[in-house]
Amino acid sequence: MQPASAVLPCAAMKKVLAALAVVIVLAAVAGVGAFVVMEGAVNKAVAAPGAPVVEFTVPKGTSGRGLGGLLVTQGLLSDTKVWRYHLFRRGGFSPKAGRHPVSPSMTVAELAKALEGNPLPDDIPFVVVEGWRLRDTDAALVAANLIKPGEYIAAASNPSRFKAPFPLPVTTLEGYLYPETYGIIPGDVDVEDLIQRQLDAFAARFYTPNKDAITQSGRSLHEVVVMASMLEREEPVPAQRPLVAGILWKRVDKGFPLGVDATSRYVLAQWNDRKEFxxxxxxxxxxxxxxxxxxxxxxxxxxxxxxxLQAAMAPKPSEFWYYLHDAQKNLHPSRNADEHEALRKKYNVY
Structure with missing residues (x-):
């Protein structure tokens, strides 16, 4: 039989071991809980699905861990610890410097994947305005310090250098270079590339989906483009253009002068030069x-x-032969010369 003094340390030791066991179990439970929490956070987005796409810039030389604070600041991430946990778990991360389209609706994993993708090109928007002539687009490119004067006009005056699924005119691409916003990289502007993109846009927006309808219209593509270019300048309300097109085509077919004053402005250096007009x-x-x-x-x-273009291709038949616009640019069609003259006097349009 052991002395009491020998038994007490053993009892104490058992209590210590039991306490340690409890601590270990609690730590394990806590660890599992933390793991579950982190896993849930990695797969949860800051915002609900459908949040708008924004641009996030990865600065040059910034480490993957260093992006966590920037993501939180811009509302794309809720906690930098979640970001660091995800990077540790995936074992590697190589973000690409530049601008990336991302969304608060993305999970942490989706954000990381997006930031490893190719960044957006360093281009700027250049707007080709509806109705612009070649000289207007050339002047706007020059004003933006993107090209030298005349570069765009010269390129557009050589249609043989371009391709399209429709017959190109021989001397100039006037009318075929679709007006919309194009991305351009400053200092590296290729006018032929821009023109080809405009031709591609013309084909995609109008020619390809309307190829059969153009044939059925009884007009050539070039005739449609010429008429459409006048409609763009003549009628500010798109919904009214089919009616105006019907009047103008009727005058063409019957051998009457069109009387479209916008055509006389075409050769002017400044479109609104009233004296020269x-x-x-x-x-x-x-x-x-x-x-x-x-x-x-x-x-x-x-x-x-x-x-x-669609209005020129599919004009609206009517009883009208004339039209004019009042000071508020409202359209007033008329059936004959007498009605037209009365409208001129009424709205003081000469």
Whole structure:
């Protein structure tokens, strides 16, 4: 039989071991709990599905761990610890410097994957405005310090250098270069690339989906483009353009002058130069003077939108032969010269 002094340490030791066991179990439970919490956080987005896409910039030289604070600051991440846990778990992360499209609806895993993808190109938006002539687009590119004067016009005056699923005109691409916003990289502007993209946009927006309808219209593609370029300048409300197109096509078919004053502005250095415009209106030798000359003008007078192209392709029949716009640019069609003259007096339009 052991002495009491020998028994007490053993009892104490058992209590210590039991306490340690409890601590270990609690630690294990806590660890499992923390793991579950972290796993849940990694697979949970900051915002609900459908949050808008934003641009997140990965600075050059920033480490993967260092992005956590930036992601939190921009509302894309709730906790940097979750970010660090995910990077530790995945075992490697190589973000690419630059701008990336991401969303608060993305999970942490999806954010990390997106930031390893190719960044957005360093381009800027360049807007080709509806109705612009080649000279207008050239001037805008020059004003933005993107090209030298005349570069765009020169390239667009050589259609043989470009390709399209439709017949290209021989001398100029006026009217076929679709007006919309294009991404351009400053310092590295290739005007031929821009023009090809505009031709591709023309094909995608209008020609390809309407190829059969153009044939059925009884007009050539070029005739449609010429008419559409006038509609773009003549009628500010797209919904009214089919009616105006019907009036103009009727005048063409019956051999009456169109009387579209916008055509006389086409050759002006400044579209709104009223003095030069009035001189052109009085010049019967000007091939673009549709007050004096019958039929379509020699070519398009600007870049039409798909609404104008569709109106030119599918005009609306009506009883009208004339039209004018009042000071508020409201359309007023008329059936004959007398009605047209009365409207001129009523709205003081001359």
């Amino acid at each position: 009035l001189k052109r209106l009085r010049d019967p030798e000007d091939p673009y003077n549709t007050r004096h000359r019958k039929g379509l003008p020699p070519g398009p007078i600007g870049a039409p939108t798909v609404e104008s």
